[in-house]
Amino acid sequence: MEHMHASHDLILVLFSYVIAAASSYTVLDLAARVGEAKASRRWKWLVFGSVLMGMGIWSAHFIGMLALNLSVPVKYNLLKVLLSIVVAVLASFIALATIDRCRAGIRQMLGGGILLAAGIAGMHYIGMSAMQIGIMYRPGYVVLSVAVAYAAAVAALRLSLSAMAGSDKQGGWRKLCGGLVLGAAIAGMHYTGMLAAQFVPEHLYEDMSGVVLEQKWLAYLIAGGMLLTLWLSLIGLSISRRFSHKDTEILVNEKWYRSLYEHNQDGILSVDLDLRIIGVNPAASRITGISQGILQERSLDFFLNIVLEEDRGRMHELFSRSFGGEHVSYETTIIHQEGHHVDISVINAPVTVDGQVVGTYVIARDVTEDKRAKERNHYLAFHDELTGLPNRRMFNQLLEQAIETHSGKREPFGVMVLDLDRFKMINDSLGHLYGDMFLKEMSSRIRNSVVNENVVLARLGGDEFALLCRFTRKQMNATDIAESMIAAVTQPYHLKEREFYATMSIGIAFFPYHGEDPVQLLKNADTAMYEVKKNGKNDYHFFSEELNGELLERLELEGDLRRALERDEFVLHYQPQVREDRKAVVGVEALVRWQHPRRGLLSPGVFIPLAEEMGLIVELGQWVLREACRQMRRWHEAGGPLVPVAVNLSSQQFHQYNLLEEIMGILEESGLAPEYLELEITESMMMNAAISSEVLSGLAKTGIRISLDDFGTGYSSLSYLRLYPIHKVKIDRSFIRDIVSNKDDRAIVAAIITLARHLKMEVIAEGIETREQLGILLDKGCREFQGYYYSRPLPAHEIAETFLLAARTS
Incomplete structure (x- = not known):
């Protein structure tokens, strides 16, 4: 069978490729637009895109057919031509839908490629069948054309996804390159399919229905129309993209604004020029307690009605200024729907459109807690947290104001410094918790006894208070005020099921006689107060110039005391403890003295209180304990009697957490056996049973002896003697002094001896000075004694020669 020779118009072939490439570029651009479109518009873009893509592919195919030159004219079946167009459009719709639904899945992409390839191949061969001429196909080339169609379909899907994933700049280059490649693939598929066709002239039937087309001009017309359509489509897409970007930008900005509005922690009301609330965020509802639905569309007066009544007039004025374009900030208080007050910080921010104010934002922040915290911090800056009294800072300010007020007429007023005498002992013994309770009670008593509008009580720190009497000296009786405070403090205080007693020392200074500035007045009142402490406490004293010299002397003594240990100025004297019926020394008590380089030998009463106040008592106590143990060990080694040495423990030493370790270290260092050390403690140290029991039991287990000093003078409790491992009770000298003439003292001493x-328990009486005292005590059953009757405290070498080494055993 003879086949008809066919050729192609190369210009039309080029046009078919250009249309295929342009269509591919347009489709790639359109695919990105479909991906960006909202769901409501996506189907419109799919339909438009599938028509544009289908017409482009079909135009490239049909121009390629018209580019075919046969030796005979060929008619075309227009229904089949239209059917090929429909197939191309449907295939394009499938392709775009695949891109939209399956962005990255390889399996979905390959499946979509099969459908698109089938549509392109179907469009091609349906279009070929529209030619009213016999056509025979070579199977190999047909399969090749379908493979090319499949490759073109997959490439189209892949390039579309790649173009959508890239940035604008990258996407443009990808779409251009993709359009050229995809156009070549589409054209290649067509011309491969044309290569598969063999035209048979014998099968050209004149009686077949169809239309003979003017191939050349029709091809140019279709090419031109299609290129114009694609060009207009690209312009339309570009314009649409610009509008879409604008809409997207507006939408994003709106979402940002809405998110800021809805999630802002500050309450926001939007108010228009008609004074209507047109917008409310959740925070505004939370701050006011009024739901958004109720606030919305209400008049501004509805909101102003929850503002405190005294602020409403000011708020109207501020809103007027805001509607005039002014940015306004202020604070006010509103009444929450639950009834409590809410402090808010408000900003009125005008809203302007085209230079005209159209409303205002009311931005309110709940500052209730911040304001309370600020007030609390301000309060704490000027008040004592424990007692609620003014602190030192506030007292100094009030004192400066009083000086300024009284300076003009030189009117005098008073300043008092108060100190609780027994607080340190209570605080050390019972602990800080009970010490704080005691301070609160005492401060309350003082305040209730004397404070009025002209008298200010302040806590300066610890157990030290100050009183400012702002009326003149003529109008006040300082003596009455001081006595009222002392009477209030000395009342018994019930704590931990016991009664405690405290006393107070008061120093008084007057402006302007004793100082014309706060520092000098307080210093002089403080000096007068220390004079009271020195003379027995529980009293008041007015400052005098004579006290200045004593103050300077005290300050000098404090400075010397700090260096005394370093200079090895302390010495120990020893007082013998004698058993009368045996006429034998049964122990010695170590008593510290200060060998001052200028003042000579100073007794403990001069420097021990200073050492306690200055925090040196622990260090000094350790030195005494170490030196006493060393000395007693040396006497033992020299052949002296094996008797113990008694050492007083201070309250601060007793409450050391490592007391037992310290003492055992000193005993090991000195070589003295524990049974030859006797520790003298006072009743006040044992008031905290939990601590005292643990400490005393630990000491007693080592063999150290415990002696209860000054029994009967403190917070006496028989439970001490029953609960704690106490070996000896010492009768205080205050009961011995008048025992000859005072039957009450004799009764007390007899009771103590009988109890012991x-x-x-062993019992020893101290302070024995006369034979009469000794006789009474012997009659009451006491056998051990200590006092000047036997010997005053002696230096180590003297007591050794007189009492210890004289009893040396051979």
């Missing part, structure tokens, strides 16, 4: 004997 029944509890199988």
